[in-house]
Amino acid sequence: MTEKLLIIAHLDDSLFYNFTDYGVEVFKPSDLGQTVDPADITIAFGWNQTAGNQLLNAPNSKLKWIHAISAGVDTLPLAEFAKRNIILTNSSGIHATSIAQSVLAFILHFVRNIDVAMANKPKQHWPAIDEVKPHSMTDFTYTIFGTGHIGQEIARLIKSFGAKTIGINSTGHPVDYFDETLALEHLDDHIWQSDVIINVMPLNDHTRQFYNQQFFNHFNNLFLFINVGRGPSVNSNDLISALQAGQVQHAALDVFETEPLPANSPFWRMDNVLVTPHSTGQISHFQRIQVELLLKNLPGFVKSGTISQNQVNLDKGY
Amino acid sequence: MTEKLLIIAHLDDSLFYNFTDYGVEVFKPSDLGQTVDPADITIAFGWNQTAGNQLLNAPNSKLKWIHAISAGVDTLPLAEFAKRNIILTNSSGIHATSIAQSVLAFILHFVRNIDVAMANKPKQHWPAIDEVKPHSMTDFTYTIFGTGHIGQEIARLIKSFGAKTIGINSTGHPVDYFDETLALEHLDDHIWQSDVIINVMPLNDHTRQFYNQQFFNHFNNLFLFINVGRGPSVNSNDLISALQAGQVQHAALDVFETEPLPANSPFWRMDNVLVTPHSTGQISHFQRIQVELLLKNLPGFVKSGTISQNQVNLDKGY
Incomplete structure (x- = not known):
């Protein structure tokens, strides 16, 4: 099965090829209900409430993995992810x-x-x-x-x-x-x-x-x-x-x-x-580093559904 | 002969014993011409023009060593020191x-x-x-x-x-x-x-x-x-x-x-x-560190007129 990746966090189009090179289909939130059924999205890059709810509320959602582009994930619905066995990775370390x-x-x-x-x-x-x-x-x-x-x-x-x-x-x-x-x-x-x-x-x-x-x-x-x-x-x-x-x-x-x-x-x-305006974690080449982090986990995820680094313990919240 | 030390730079009286313990007699600029003949001063701790001129202008001055409490010594009369074979040490390193x-x-x-x-x-x-x-x-x-x-x-x-x-x-x-x-x-x-x-x-x-x-x-x-x-x-x-x-x-x-x-x-x-107001070299415990620096050189100076560290090359100016 081809993985379907929804890009929720801002990412320059020029970086999309990093995912398509791996055989992953890439979508934006504006594609939901248009070119892709929200239920068919398997991976989310970033999270926000609007797009997130579209995924979670889709009947028979196939969402299996969310990559958060922050280190802290306390604003995300962790209990809901746990109930659905959704894997969450964060960006701890890059900041x-x-x-x-x-x-x-x-x-x-x-x-x-x-x-x-x-x-x-x-x-x-x-x-x-x-x-x-x-x-x-x-x-x-x-x-x-x-x-x-x-x-x-x-x-x-x-x-x-x-x-x-x-x-x-x-x-x-x-x-x-x-x-x-x-x-x-x-x-x-x-x-x-x-x-x-x-x-x-x-x-x-x-x-x-x-x-x-x-x-x-x-x-x-x-x-x-x-x-x-x-x-x-x-x-x-x-x-x-x-x-x-x-x-x-x-x-x-x-x-x-x-x-x-x-x-x-x-x-x-x-x-x-x-x-300072919540800016200390802002880094040069932020998008590229995030893409690299997701790609490091992608092969293992595709092969066996396992994640090699930055998986969040949904009970502990980090 | 007992060394006679003139304290030109500011130094708390409580630190004077560091020198007297070594058998050095300690004087302040106000003692010049009163309790001590300016010509008899052999060592100066710090330098300024007023006190410095009193020492240099004294006939038959015995001044042999000046310790500058700064790293840079460009404002001091280096050529005059060289002519008189006066040793100059600076505080390079402590700042x-x-x-x-x-x-x-x-x-x-x-x-x-x-x-x-x-x-x-x-x-x-x-x-x-x-x-x-x-x-x-x-x-x-x-x-x-x-x-x-x-x-x-x-x-x-x-x-x-x-x-x-x-x-x-x-x-x-x-x-x-x-x-x-x-x-x-x-x-x-x-x-x-x-x-x-x-x-x-x-x-x-x-x-x-x-x-x-x-x-x-x-x-x-x-x-x-x-x-x-x-x-x-x-x-x-x-x-x-x-x-x-x-x-x-x-x-x-x-x-x-x-x-x-x-x-x-x-x-x-x-x-x-x-x-910033020429303050980057300001350090905690500055006086104590300066005293220690002079004391490190004192035994060799008293014994043989030699200096073990921080002697300035009067031609190069550092």
Whole structure:
């Protein structure tokens, strides 16, 4: 049987031949009910609610595999996929390099006082030398919640600056580039001595609203809080209070509970907060990398219905 | 004979015992002509014109060694020191870690579009995803003029991000962490294909006004020009013209021809320029590190008048 692939995520037509060369028939959402019966689609590249529902609601749907072009898949109907034995792959790993580079940009921005330099610029203010107190990367301890591809690449880069890294994962198992690892449910007191906290955890029942008032209350003056994971892992109001109270000195946020970040969000107006538009995972040649990822799994899928990499555990959600 | 040390650079009194423990007598500039004859000072810690002239102008001065607390010593009267056989040591090396961290902060600021995010913030502008085009560190080639301690540490960090480094030094001799090295006087055409240029050269007759119109004319759209070396190596007006013409897209400048940077300098008002106040070499525990550096050389100096590290070649100026 020929696989029928629906391209839901944006993909330049010039990349379609990558699939047709493998004998796969390629369709767009506008073809559904026209040149192809939605029930006959076997693979989806990307996902959105409109096209997704057309596939799921088609009687006798043959949908067997969805490839998500993001690492996080929490917005997808995982329980429904599980019930129908649909395979889900994600793009975990391909964003690691890009996100880790942004995290280092955030850290160095505050550690090396680029924030101060930018505030001084419109005032043409050249501070006296004893007013200037940049920190060194090695003055601080960096705790990364999440030790998967992304967390590990962040830790590797921080280690190349000679600084100390602590990793938090489900069981506390050791991971390369982390000086220490601890289980999420058994956080030691010395975690609260960290200077920089970085969230890259997936969103699930354990991590939703994890960073709340109770979490921030552990700190007197955390130097920097970074969220490049998922917006709903953070209680925005609690973070804003912690920033205002000085429990958290600076924040760099790429993801938010509501996106786009509303114009009335206090984050836009706080001098000690850096806001990026959910862009840290954006990478050069993104489409080509996604196509390559799907193609790596395609032969095994066609032959025996098995997937060699990036399959999501639908119960765990990652 | 007991060495008599004049503390010219600022040093907390609490650190003086480091010297007295070695049997060295310690004086401040206010002691000159009071408790100590300027002619009897044998070692100076730091240098400025006022105190320096008191020492040099004292008849039968016994001054034998000056320790400069900076890496660059171009503002000191090197020819006069040479004539008198005065040893000069500098602080080359101790600033490398600090300056390299700032250089990476500058690079990541522009590569990862932190500049764009900060410009969007006061407008509460959340761009659409296809408006956002952060680069990757590996999209670019980085050419570092100067392959000493500082240049090498910068190259090491850039390599840890997986990107390509080219080093420029006097002879083109190979240096660790540089994929290629070239001699300053034999720059190949492919240097002009670089995306990021970083200056860490000392100031001397070869490097003064080196970055001028002729240099910038080699580029159509250099992504980033960084100066953390010496201000007078750059012709400011020529750099401003190159930035305005788009030959240079962005600049990050820590040193300037005139410091403090005058309020009417166009650099303050250019959106594509990051200005820091000659602060990249500022490091934590700076005084203690300087004292340690002098103490490393002290035993050999007292015993036989020899210096084990950081002696400046007074002809070359570094």
